[in-house]
Amino acid sequence: MRVISLTASALAPVSLASAALYNQVIDTAYGPVQGIPAFSSQPHTNISNWVEITDCLNLNVWTSANSTQEKCPVMIWSYPAGGSAAQPLFDGADMAAKGMVYLNAEMLETVGHNVSGNWAMLGQFAILNRVHENIGAFGGDPERITVAGQSAGSAATYHMLNSPLTKGLIKGAIIESGVRYPRDPLCSALAENYRNMSTALATGETLMSYFNTSSIADLRALLTAQLNAYSGSGGPANPVPVLTGNTRDESGAELPINITLAQYKTDLETRYGSIYAAKFLEAFPAANDSSAAAGEAFNAHYAATSRVGTYSFAEGRNAAPATLEVSIYTYFWTHTPPGQDRGAYRESEINYVLNNLYGTDSPYWANFVKNQDPNVGKSVGVEWKPTTGGEEVVMQLEDGFGEMGIATEGQVGLFREWIVPYSI
Ligand SMILES: *[C@@H]1O[C@H](CO)[C@@H](O)[C@H](O)[C@H]1NC(C)=O
Ligand SMILES: *[C@@H]1O[C@H](CO)[C@@H](O)[C@H](O)[C@H]1NC(C)=O
Ligand SMILES: *[C@@H]1O[C@H](CO)[C@@H](O)[C@H](O)[C@H]1NC(C)=O
Ligand SMILES: *[C@@H]1O[C@H](CO)[C@@H](O)[C@H](O)[C@H]1NC(C)=O
Ligand SMILES: *[C@@H]1O[C@H](CO)[C@@H](O)[C@H](O)[C@H]1NC(C)=O
Ligand SMILES: *[C@@H]1O[C@H](CO)[C@@H](O)[C@H](O)[C@H]1NC(C)=O
Ligand SMILES: *[C@@H]1O[C@H](CO)[C@@H](O)[C@H](O)[C@H]1NC(C)=O
Numbered sequence: 001m002r003v004i005s006l007t008a009s010a011l012a013p014v015s016l017a018s019a020a021l022y023n024q025v026i027d028t029a030y031g032p033v034q035g036i037p038a039f040s041s042q043p044h045t046n047i048s049n050w051v052e053i054t055d056c057l058n059l060n061v062w063t064s065a066n067s068t069q070e071k072c073p074v075m076i077w078s079y080p081a082g083g084s085a086a087q088p089l090f091d092g093a094d095m096a097a098k099g100m101v102y103l104n105a106e107m108l109e110t111v112g113h114n115v116s117g118n119w120a121m122l123g124q125f126a127i128l129n130r131v132h133e134n135i136g137a138f139g140g141d142p143e144r145i146t147v148a149g150q151s152a153g154s155a156a157t158y159h160m161l162n163s164p165l166t167k168g169l170i171k172g173a174i175i176e177s178g179v180r181y182p183r184d185p186l187c188s189a190l191a192e193n194y195r196n197m198s199t200a201l202a203t204g205e206t207l208m209s210y211f212n213t214s215s216i217a218d219l220r221a222l223l224t225a226q227l228n229a230y231s232g233s234g235g236p237a238n239p240v241p242v243l244t245g246n247t248r249d250e251s252g253a254e255l256p257i258n259i260t261l262a263q264y265k266t267d268l269e270t271r272y273g274s275i276y277a278a279k280f281l282e283a284f285p286a287a288n289d290s291s292a293a294a295g296e297a298f299n300a301h302y303a304a305t306s307r308v309g310t311y312s313f314a315e316g317r318n319a320a321p322a323t324l325e326v327s328i329y330t331y332f333w334t335h336t337p338p339g340q341d342r343g344a345y346r347e348s349e350i351n352y353v354l355n356n357l358y359g360t361d362s363p364y365w366a367n368f369v370k371n372q373d374p375n376v377g378k379s380v381g382v383e384w385k386p387t388t389g390g391e392e393v394v395m396q397l398e399d400g401f402g403e404m405g406i407a408t409e410g411q412v413g414l415f416r417e418w419i420v421p422y423s424i
Pocket of ligand 4: 197198199
């Protein structure tokens with residue numbers, strides 16, 4: 001039997017938790033394992049915790065199941081680049097306390113080499129397959145697996161959602177900071193490490209021939225729905241509900257910020273070229289010549305980029321035949337955690353949505369994992385409507401909880417003109 005141990009990563013206990021399951025030896029396809037007690041911030045809940053070690057793929061497993069027969073919904077969390085499974089930020093005890101089995105997965109991307117992302121993705125798919133085969137022994141339901149992740153973890157999640165290699169294995173996906181719309185100019189920068197030039201050219205030729213196109217302009221004019229259909233299998237492998245969004249002060253927007261008006265203008269020129277920089281400056285004007293005004297306009301522009309991009313992604317996915325009837329829920333996280341000056345910074349939602357803080361209880365993620373709908377389960381107060389291609393709104397989470405427009409009509413029009421110059 002393996003000796004299983006874990007660093008004491010949990011938060012200070014309200015109650016020492018223990019449960020029937022960690023006292024048992026659990027048989028997995030890779031040998032027997034035994035858990036340890038873990039702590040939850042919620043009293044009276046007994047959680048079991050394992051590190052399940054298979055070759056080089058590491059998983060932490062938290063479960064509040066009281067027997068292996070329980071069939072709890074399962075959430076697999078892929079954390080961002082630079083993270084580690086032992087970080088309290090990704091602790092799973094409180095999601096387990098909500099009646100699910102929670103796992104966090106090491107990302108091989110984090111090794112720091114410019115290798116093809118595919119090896120890491122094959123590792124990620126292997127994790128999903130192993131969870132599917134073994135999670136029943138931990139009281140989890142292999143037919144109710146939700147994959148979730150943030151930043152690099154969100155990319156991993158996105159690939160698990162779409163790859164034919166994971167077809168049929170997942171019930172829902174949570175993608176935090178986040179999806180990028182295929183025509184977002186940031187995509188080319190983010191994708192630079194994927195392939196060398198000869199591979200990229202060969203892929204381009206295959207795509208052009210698949211879509212019967214003869215120019216880059218034709219390729220750009222393809223709808224997201226058509227791109228989604230390009231997997232050789234006739235559509236996204238897992239047409240399941242998706243929950244996705246951004247935080248306010250990330251992906252360009254930053255706090256604290258101290259820039260001049262000239263720096264703001266230069267940033268717009270670098271991003272859009274001079275003609276469109278002028279249009280974006282008009283759409284996101286600085287109130288006056290002060291650096292405070294320049295910073296506000298700079299951040300407003302980048303925050304709108306996130307919202308329009310996320311919404312456009314959702315709209316595009318909704319337009320694919322296989323996902324027409326499948327709900328996508330979009331959010332914009334605006335809560336500023338206390339005691340710091342970075343606003344609603346990247347990763348600031350994680351502690352809240354995973355319920356790793358005392359005195360807060362965000363139901364959205366737990367509801368989604370259990371029911372594939374953030375509204376079903378513990379009440380969220382205001383209905384979180386899925387994106388339908390109608391009203392251009394995202395859900396503002398925490399501060400002024402409710403719907404907010406993705407941007408003004410004029411701003412959205414300009415983004416559409418720039419990002420979607422051909423059609424949608
Ligand atoms: C949790 O574990 C403790 C210690 O084993 C036990 O006394 C208690 O009854 C358990 N609580 C529940 C709700 O099962
Ligand atoms: C395990 O038993 C405890 C005590 O009855 C209960 O509170 C908890 O919800 C059970 N766990 C699950 C996953 O049902
Ligand atoms: C990876 O590639 C980027 C872009 O080409 C380069 O800046 C970086 O130094 C490379 N990192 C490693 C570890 O090779
Ligand atoms: C580019 O990558 C492909 C696939 O890994 C490889 O077969 C090929 O040799 C590489 N070409 C160059 C010029 O490095
Ligand atoms: C490309 O053209 C061929 C031959 O006309 C057709 O069978 C195929 O469906 C077309 N592909 C797409 C993606 O439109
Ligand atoms: C903003 O930057 C300028 C130029 O670097 C500096 O003089 C000024 O003190 C900074 N203001 C604040 C509030 O940090
Ligand atoms: C300039 O704009 C900033 C940011 O909106 C505002 O705080 C400040 O009061 C404005 N100054 C003047 C003189 O209007």
